[in-house]
Amino acid sequence: MRGGRVRTNDLLVQAPALYHAPISPTVPTASAVATFFVAECDHDMPGLSIPRPEIQLVVRFGPSARGGLDVHAMGVRQKVHRKLIRSGQRAVTARLHLGASEAVLGVRASALAGRIVALEDLWGDAATRRLLDRLAGARDSIDAAALLESVITERVAIAGGRHPGAQLALDAADRVLRRKVNAVAVELGVSERHLRRVLREHVGVSPKAFARLVRFHRALGAARAERHASWAGIAAASGYYDQAHLIADFRAIAGMTPQALLGQLRVSPLLG
DNA sequence: AGGACCGTCAAAAGCAGTAT
DNA sequence: ATACTGCTTTTGACGGTCCT
Numbered sequence: 001m002r003g004g005r006v007r008t009n010d011l012l013v014q015a016p017a018l019y020h021a022p023i024s025p026t027v028p029t030a031s032a033v034a035t036f037f038v039a040e041c042d043h044d045m046p047g048l049s050i051p052r053p054e055i056q057l058v059v060r061f062g063p064s065a066r067g068g069l070d071v072h073a074m075g076v077r078q079k080v081h082r083k084l085i086r087s088g089q090r091a092v093t094a095r096l097h098l099g100a101s102e103a104v105l106g107v108r109a110s111a112l113a114g115r116i117v118a119l120e121d122l123w124g125d126a127a128t129r130r131l132l133d134r135l136a137g138a139r140d141s142i143d144a145a146a147l148l149e150s151v152i153t154e155r156v157a158i159a160g161g162r163h164p165g166a167q168l169a170l171d172a173a174d175r176v177l178r179r180k181v182n183a184v185a186v187e188l189g190v191s192e193r194h195l196r197r198v199l200r201e202h203v204g205v206s207p208k209a210f211a212r213l214v215r216f217h218r219a220l221g222a223a224r225a226e227r228h229a230s231w232a233g234i235a236a237a238s239g240y241y242d243q244a245h246l247i248a249d250f251r252a253i254a255g256m257t258p259q260a261l262l263g264q265l266r267v268s269p270l271l272g
Numbered sequence: 273a274g275g276a277c278c279g280t281c282a283a284a285a286g287c288a289g290t291a292t
Numbered sequence: 293a294t295a296c297t298g299c300t301t302t303t304g305a306c307g308g309t310c311c312t
Contacts, residue, residue, distance in 0.1 A: 165273095180303095180304075180305090181304080181305065181306095182304080182305090190274080190275090191274070191275050191276075192305090193274080193275070193276075193277090193306095193307090194273085194274055194275070196305075196306070196307085197274085197307095200306095206305075206306070207305080207306095208282095208283075208304090208305060208306085212283090230293085230294070230295095231294075231295065231296090232293095232294080232295090241284065241285060241286080242285090242286085243294085243295075243296080244286095244287095244295095244296075244297075244298090245283095245284070245285085247295080247296060247297080248283095248297095257295080257296070258295090258296095259295075259296090
């Protein structure tokens with residue numbers, strides 16, 4: 001890994017700040033892209049893919065990609081994945097705003113949950129070919145990210161406004177992090193059942209699973225930012241009942257204890 | 273499309289404990 | 293003190309189904 005880089009809207013920062021990039025929910029801008037993650041690797045190594053609550057559009061350049069360049073959509077996953085990154089591989093990942101999946105990809109988040117889908121299966125061959133041709137001419141990863149953003153913005157403009165359900169999901173997402181689902185439903189003037197249906201459709205996971213992913217990211221981010229903080233303190237600050245429950249979540253999502261995951265992240269690069 | 277009802281069961285809460 | 297495990301009880305999230 002030659003210094004992974006993160007693009008947070010117009011701001012470029014270095015990899016350690018990854019978890020300071022907004023984890024959904026975020027306020028949508030003109031673009032449907034919440035953040036970009038740009039990674040480059042100069043030798044073979046195992047990498048870790050931390051699950052995120054956003055739909056991601058990934059452009060790969062290099063030996064792992066079909067024909068040296070491919071694009072795929074990655075739905076919301078709930079477990080850490082491990083993968084070998086090949087020398088010379090580059091990846092540009094656009095993380096979409098919550099509820100933007102339908103406008104950008106033509107399918108709702110629920111259709112992508114836990115899946116990786118080639119872009120041609122969503123956009124068709126012609127539109128994908130046009131994007132790949134433009135990306136092939138990109139000077140570097142940052143240029144490719146800018147290109148990708150402009151193409152996404154064009155598609156959102158063509159798709160028109162946000163689906164009402166997507167807007168409801170966005171409104172609810174922030175609230176379910178702090179309150180019970182039925183309380184949020186009352187607040188937003190819909191039934192609890194409807195709110196859960198809409199969240200699953202437009203976010204890709206259940207309200208609880210979404211809140212769990214965000215909480216996990218907060219805890220991991222805090223642990224990476226403050227190396228000497230106690231796990232009990234991190235658990236409390238991140239919304240866990242206590243340290244025991246934080247550890248249980250790390251085991252469920254990452255398959256290892258918090259300490260072990262931090263250790264892994266020191267030797268394996270993040271893949272988005 | 274969205275509300276109401278309901279049974280099931282997973283997650284959260286709470287606590288006690290061990291290893292270092 | 294910290295990091296972690298394991299257990300029981302309680303709560304509420306979930307999804308199926310039916311109805312408007």
